[in-house]
Amino acid sequence: MSQEKKTSTLFLRKDIKTDLYKKTGLEKSLTAFSLITMGVGAIVGAGIFITPGIIAAKYAGPGAFLSFVVAAVVCSLAALCYSEFSSTIPLAGSAYTYIYAVFGEFIAWILGWALVSEYLFSVSAVAASWSSYFQNILAGFHWYLPEALRAAYGTAGMPHAIFDLPAFIIIMLLSFLLIGGVRESAEINAIMVILKIIVIILFIVVGIFYVRPENYHPFLPFGVKGIVSGAAVAFYAYIGFDAVSTAAEEVKNPQKNVPLGIIGSLLIATILYIALSLVLVGMVKYTHLEVADPVAYALHFIHQNWVSGIVSLGAVIGMTTVLMVFLYGGTRLVFAISRDGLLPRVFSRLSTKTHVPVTNTWLFGILGSFFACVIPIDKITQLVNIGTLFAFAMVSIGIVFLRRNPEFNELDSAFRVPFYPVLPIVSFILCVVLMLELKAFTWIAFFIWLIIGLIFYFTYGYRHSVVRNRYDSNK
Numbered sequence: 001m002s003q004e005k006k007t008s009t010l011f012l013r014k015d016i017k018t019d020l021y022k023k024t025g026l027e028k029s030l031t032a033f034s035l036i037t038m039g040v041g042a043i044v045g046a047g048i049f050i051t052p053g054i055i056a057a058k059y060a061g062p063g064a065f066l067s068f069v070v071a072a073v074v075c076s077l078a079a080l081c082y083s084e085f086s087s088t089i090p091l092a093g094s095a096y097t098y099i100y101a102v103f104g105e106f107i108a109w110i111l112g113w114a115l116v117s118e119y120l121f122s123v124s125a126v127a128a129s130w131s132s133y134f135q136n137i138l139a140g141f142h143w144y145l146p147e148a149l150r151a152a153y154g155t156a157g158m159p160h161a162i163f164d165l166p167a168f169i170i171i172m173l174l175s176f177l178l179i180g181g182v183r184e185s186a187e188i189n190a191i192m193v194i195l196k197i198i199v200i201i202l203f204i205v206v207g208i209f210y211v212r213p214e215n216y217h218p219f220l221p222f223g224v225k226g227i228v229s230g231a232a233v234a235f236y237a238y239i240g241f242d243a244v245s246t247a248a249e250e251v252k253n254p255q256k257n258v259p260l261g262i263i264g265s266l267l268i269a270t271i272l273y274i275a276l277s278l279v280l281v282g283m284v285k286y287t288h289l290e291v292a293d294p295v296a297y298a299l300h301f302i303h304q305n306w307v308s309g310i311v312s313l314g315a316v317i318g319m320t321t322v323l324m325v326f327l328y329g330g331t332r333l334v335f336a337i338s339r340d341g342l343l344p345r346v347f348s349r350l351s352t353k354t355h356v357p358v359t360n361t362w363l364f365g366i367l368g369s370f371f372a373c374v375i376p377i378d379k380i381t382q383l384v385n386i387g388t389l390f391a392f393a394m395v396s397i398g399i400v401f402l403r404r405n406p407e408f409n410e411l412d413s414a415f416r417v418p419f420y421p422v423l424p425i426v427s428f429i430l431c432v433v434l435m436l437e438l439k440a441f442t443w444i445a446f447f448i449w450l451i452i453g454l455i456f457y458f459t460y461g462y463r464h465s466v467v468r469n470r471y472d473s474n475k
Contacts, residue, residue, distance in 0.1 A: 011104030012467050014097070014340070026249045027355040029183040032257040032264070035244050037190040039265020041321030042240025042329075044196060044272055045126065049315045051237050052277040053294020056286040059230035061221040064286070065277040067230030072270040074231070074434075075238040077427035078392040079266050080417045081399045083259035086245040087415040088408060090254030093336025094245040094329070095391040100340070102398045102405070105467060106457075111394055112337050113453035114446070118387035119243075119330030123171065123323060123368035124375070128152065130319040131166035131372075137312055152374050167372040174324050175365030178331065181354040182250050185324065192321045199314025200272055202307060203295060204279050210302040211282030221286070232437060237273065239388045240322065241266050243329035246336075259415040327368070331361045341469070342461035386446045389435045396427035 030038075056064035085098040093100075096115060100108035128151075135150060151161040178185050220226065244261045248254045251261075280289070283298045291297045299308040335357045338347035347360040400421050402408050417423055462468065 010106035012465075012471055013102070013104045014100045014467055026350070027182065028250055028252050030186055030247055030251045030257070032260040034186040034190065035247060035251065035257060035261025036264040036268065037193040038186065038247065038325050038328075039241045039244045039261055040197070040268050041189050041193045042243045042325035043238055043265060043269040044193075044200070045240070045318045045322035047237045048200065048273060048276060048318070049293060049295045049311065051233060052273065052280050053289035053291065053297070055230040055233055056277070056281050056294075057288075057290035059222060059226045059233065061218065061226065061286045062216040062281040063220045063227060064230060064281055065274045066227045067234045068237075068270065068273040068277060070227060070231035071234035071238060072266065072273075074235060074427075074430050075241070076263075076266060077423055078396055078431065079241055079262050081392075081396045081424055081427055082242060082245050083262050083415045084399055084417045085395060085402065086248050086258040086262065087255045088402065090248040090251070090258060091336070093333055094242055094248075095395045096333060097336055098398055098402075099394055100467075101408075102401045103394075105342075105465060107394070109337075109342055109457050109461060110450060110453065111391060112333065112342070113450065113457075114387040114390050115333055116330065116337075117446075117449050118391070119326050119333060120364070120368055121371065122326045123330065123364075124167075124371035126319050126322050126326065127167035127171050127369065127372040128164060130170055130316060130323065131164050133312065133316050133319065134166050134170075137316065140309070152372070154375075164373040168369045170320070170323065171327070171365050171369040171372065174320070174327055175361055178324070178328055178361050179351070179354065179356055179358055181356060182247075182328075185328065189321055189324050192317050192324075196314055196318045196321060197272070199310060199317070200276060203299070203311055204275050206304055206307050207279040207283050207298065207302070211279060213282075215282050215285050232434065234273070235434065238266065238269065239385070240325060241269075242388070242391065243325045246329040246332040249332075255415075327361075327365060330368075331357055331364050334360050334364060339466075341464040341466040342457065344460075345464075386435060386438055386442050389431050389438075393428050393431035393435070396424045396431060399424040 052064055052068075055067050056062065060067045082095075085095075089098055089101055091097045093112070094115070096108055096112035099111050131151070135145065138144065145165060147158060147160045148162045149165040151158045152164050153162050155161050177188065222229075241262050244265060245258060247261075248258050251257050276295070280294060280298055284294075284301050288301075289297070293312075295311055296308045299305065299311065334343060335348050337343045338345055338357075338360065347363070348357060349359060350356060351358045399417055403420060
């Protein structure tokens with residue numbers, strides 16, 4: 001008897017064993033290195049050039065690097081849970097697919113719909129930031145776009161702005177690149193990630209010669225509470241690693257390589273954040289770092305303006321890799337949901353030449369560019385974090401149910417969460433605590449998004465569900 005036949009109503013579960021051995025059409029071309037560069041590309045974006053200064057100035061002082069350590073520890077708990085799931089169920093769809101197998105269709109739809117918002121609004125928010133940085137570089141050459149085309153309508157300080165043209169162009173270009181094939185996209189992403197890391201290392205190497213020991217005193221001006229508060233800000237710098245698990249069906253030896261990609265990318269990103277934070281607060285007194293671009297400010301402070309220009313270019317490259325990974329992750333999530341019948345099947349159709357969901361990729365890119373071009377960035381970003389934390393919480397507690405189900409214990413798994421069940425439960429609690437810290441507006445917007453999703457599910461997804469139709473035909 002399959003998993004699907006063991007329950008009814010809204011909580012039918014996927015028959016994972018059937019899906020694992022079924023040809024999907026996606027090309028298995030990604031390696032552990034591809035996944036690590038994909039993860040670093042998603043985690044280490046423009047935030048590494050901004051958040052260390054904010055955390056130092058407002059929360060943790062010279063001890064800002066400790067906030068990144070705490071955030072990395074919290075995030076690593078969720079990463080361990082993702083690693084076990086991806087090792088046991090190496091299918092596209094990430095948390096959506098895992099929860100479908102453990103908790104059933106209805107919970108999976110809620111989670112999948114929440115993750116669609118995370119990826120969609122992440123693409124929009126990063127594209128808007130990319131546009132701002134890119135236009136700053138153009139301004140250095142005295143090139144300026146008409147104000148109507150420089151930002152979304154309602155953007156602060158730009159009363160005549162209507163449409164963000166650079167944001168639209170970059171999303172369309174990356175969508176076109178992704179349509180060309182996952183192997184080619186991964187290779188270009190790897191090159192940009194390496195360039196980004198070189199830029200960060202350049203800042204660290206140059207800056208370390210200008211570190212003044214007195215800038216580290218007082219080390220914790222805001223006390224231990226400041227470290228914890230700073231960690232809440234730093235946590236969101238790490239959330240991109242979940243995009244790695246969406247690639248599971250396109251990975252060679254996924255049981256081994258996906259956990260390596262998740263944990264490896266998180267480790268490299270943590271080292272980079274800590275090293276940059278230590279050098280930054282050593283170069284400039286923490287009280288001076290509450291600026292829009294603290295890394296560039298520090299380089300101007302020590303009169304190394306040539307490096308500052310390179311860092312600005314590095315920020316643009318960094319955000320380009322983030323955009324590419326989130327576009328990729330979002331399209332593979334929609335592909336998985338569509339393949340299950342909960343979204344129209346056209347979104348899971350693959351190109352016979354490139355093995356890529358072309359219609360899905362274009363639609364996701366167009367929607368992401370639309371939000372980026374017409375909605376101010378401060379409104380977009382508020383929807384990103386809650387979907388991510390919800391996914392982290394569900395995956396964490398899902399490990400407990402995964403281990404308790406004898407059917408999943410029969411599957412091969414190259415990775416197991418240590419100190420089970422303590423670590424998954426602690427990860428779940430920490431994610432819920434951080435969700436409760438989010439603003440009321442974020443929760444209201446989240447519930448509105450979920451209501452829209454529930455309407456779509458009961459009017460379309462419920463009737464077209466592959467799992468449900470298979471169950472009904474077997475009754």
